Amino acid sequence: MNNNIDVLIIGAGPAGVAAGIGAKQEGAENVVVLERDWDLGGILQQCIHPGFGLRTFREELTGPEYMHRFIQQAHDAGVEFRTNTMVFQIDKDKNSVWTMNKERGIECLNPKSIVLTMGCRERPLGAIRIPGTRPAGIYTAGTAQRFVNMEGYMPGKKAVILGSGDIGLIMARRMIWEGAEVEGVYEVMSWPGGLRRNIAQCLDDYGIPFHLKTTVTKIHGKDRLEGVTVAEVDDKMNPIKGTERFIECDTLLLAIGLIPENELSRMAGIEIHPVTGGPVVNDLLQTSNPKIFAAGNVVIVYDLVDNVSDEGLIAGKNAAKYALGKLSNKLKKIPVKGGENVRLYSPQFVTGESDTIIYMRVTHPIEGACKVVAEPGLFTQRLRYARPGEMNEVRLKAEQIQAKNPDEIIVDIKPL
Amino acid sequence: MEERKFICVSCPLGCGLNVTLDDNGEVVSVTGNNCPRGYAYAKSEVKDPRRVFASTVRVRNGKLPVCPIRSKTPAPKEKLFEIAEEVAKLEVIAPIKIGQVLIHNVCGTDVDIVASRDLSCCS
Numbered sequence: 001m002n003n004n005i006d007v008l009i010i011g012a013g014p015a016g017v018a019a020g021i022g023a024k025q026e027g028a029e030n031v032v033v034l035e036r037d038w039d040l041g042g043i044l045q046q047c048i049h050p051g052f053g054l055r056t057f058r059e060e061l062t063g064p065e066y067m068h069r070f071i072q073q074a075h076d077a078g079v080e081f082r083t084n085t086m087v088f089q090i091d092k093d094k095n096s097v098w099t100m101n102k103e104r105g106i107e108c109l110n111p112k113s114i115v116l117t118m119g120c121r122e123r124p125l126g127a128i129r130i131p132g133t134r135p136a137g138i139y140t141a142g143t144a145q146r147f148v149n150m151e152g153y154m155p156g157k158k159a160v161i162l163g164s165g166d167i168g169l170i171m172a173r174r175m176i177w178e179g180a181e182v183e184g185v186y187e188v189m190s191w192p193g194g195l196r197r198n199i200a201q202c203l204d205d206y207g208i209p210f211h212l213k214t215t216v217t218k219i220h221g222k223d224r225l226e227g228v229t230v231a232e233v234d235d236k237m238n239p240i241k242g243t244e245r246f247i248e249c250d251t252l253l254l255a256i257g258l259i260p261e262n263e264l265s266r267m268a269g270i271e272i273h274p275v276t277g278g279p280v281v282n283d284l285l286q287t288s289n290p291k292i293f294a295a296g297n298v299v300i301v302y303d304l305v306d307n308v309s310d311e312g313l314i315a316g317k318n319a320a321k322y323a324l325g326k327l328s329n330k331l332k333k334i335p336v337k338g339g340e341n342v343r344l345y346s347p348q349f350v351t352g353e354s355d356t357i358i359y360m361r362v363t364h365p366i367e368g369a370c371k372v373v374a375e376p377g378l379f380t381q382r383l384r385y386a387r388p389g390e391m392n393e394v395r396l397k398a399e400q401i402q403a404k405n406p407d408e409i410i411v412d413i414k415p416l
Numbered sequence: 417m418e419e420r421k422f423i424c425v426s427c428p429l430g431c432g433l434n435v436t437l438d439d440n441g442e443v444v445s446v447t448g449n450n451c452p453r454g455y456a457y458a459k460s461e462v463k464d465p466r467r468v469f470a471s472t473v474r475v476r477n478g479k480l481p482v483c484p485i486r487s488k489t490p491a492p493k494e495k496l497f498e499i500a501e502e503v504a505k506l507e508v509i510a511p512i513k514i515g516q517v518l519i520h521n522v523c524g525t526d527v528d529i530v531a532s533r534d535l536s537c538c539s
Binding site: 038201 | 422469470479482484486500
């Protein structure tokens with residue numbers, strides 16, 4: 001039975017559930033999604049605020065509502081889900097997937113193709129080296145979100161938020177609604193990490209101060225957090241003497257970035273991109289191992305779940321094609337490169353087999369008219385601005401790529 | 417005439433809106449929006465600002481101790497804390513179905529509070 005799986009998908013968040021639907025749509029018989037949690041939906045289970053799926057469903061849903069619709073589609077399509085199932089290894093040579101589950105025990109699965117949809121993790125405190133003590137009361141924003149929204153605990157009564165990623169902004173409002181105080185949000189960069197609408201509806205609506213170019217320079221407290229010191233930083237991000245200020249608080253939430261979660265991908269031996277932190281993929285979302293596909297935040301961290309679902313669907317379809325022997329093994333490999341204003345982008349190769357979207361982020365804000373381009377002469381679109389917190393897209397048609405047949409494609413965002 | 421600035425929260429674009437009001441507080445013009453939702457948001461923000469409220473309620477006998485809820489439609493912004501207190505008082509018994517109305521006409525706003533996920537019993 002175990003060796004009868006056509007497409008095996010790891011992770012039942014938005015990417016994995018969509019991959020399951022995509023694989024069934026493409027005609028794969030046995031499509032199995034593995035999930036370590038007891039329930040499906042991944043991190044969207046705890047994202048109980050509205051703002052999801054405007055593009056896909058033409059209405060703003062909460063995270064659980066958005067996933068509910070996809071999960072129903074997947075059930076209707078005949079996707080098999082195995083919850084409480086942890087993948088602990090993928091063999092490099094045979095690509096066997098080893099799983100653990102209380103009822104089924106340890107199993108070794110040998111599917112015809114694999115889709116990696118493990119999502120991402122939050123950057124932890126250890127990633128930023130703040131001097132001081134390590135008392136209780138310091139959480140990543142997502143951990144606090146899970147405590148409040150799924151487990152019914154409040155992390156504290158007075159919070160400082162370091163970093164301005166969207167989860168931190170959302171949690172600022174959530175803490176306020178639960179009766180806590182939020183002293184302020186501190187961002188070391190000179191631009192916000194999250195979306196402008198979240199600054200408006202989560203901070204401005206409640207008068208929460210937002211400080212750019214300011215960071216936490218010391219943590220105080222022995223058993224429980226007693227406060228933090230914040231200071232402004234210069235252009236080299238060094239704290240400026242004389243600007244230090246002590247803030248009394250019992251909670252510090254960190255919203256300092258997300259990292260694709262690729263422990264299993266590394267075990268499988270696939271190539272990881274040094275900048276995105278995710279697998280190197282082509283437009284079919286095939287990794288450096290032709291049998292293994294990847295989609296969603298495990299590849300590159302997206303702003304919107306709609307994009308994650310879109311990519312999951314594509315990966316699932318192509319993984320099904322591979323499993324059914326319908327995917328050529330002589331695909332073109334046209335490299336995509338980022339121009340000087342592009343910090344990261346995905347996919348890194350295109351085949352010319354499919355229409356594709358190249359997602360990217362600028363290195364720094366460009367406030368004013370600019371254009372997003374794909375050279376040689378494949379795409380150009382005018383923009384009012386480009387900001388690191390908001391992904392940009394290049395849309396390419398398969399016929400267009402085939403007609404031009406370029407040696408490489410360079411994507412960039414240029415001021416006008 | 418009065419000028420006001422808003423960030424539109426209708427979609428992730430977050431357009432910066434410049435709104436001109438006449439002496440009666442009526443919207444004369446909106447600029448900076450990329451779509452009609454921006455105009456509608458500006459009008460609502462001037463006259464009757466509203467937000468969707470999302471929180472959790474306590475659950476008895478559920479697989480989780482809390483269940484997420486939302487206001488089915490946007491609720492008046494100045495009533496959000498009052499609604500939060502009403503919601504905090506509530507305890508619901510599992511199983512709960514997504515979309516199930518938990519509070520009708522919360523705080524007299526004509527807005528319903530509904531469950532935003534399915535939640536089964538703990539057994």
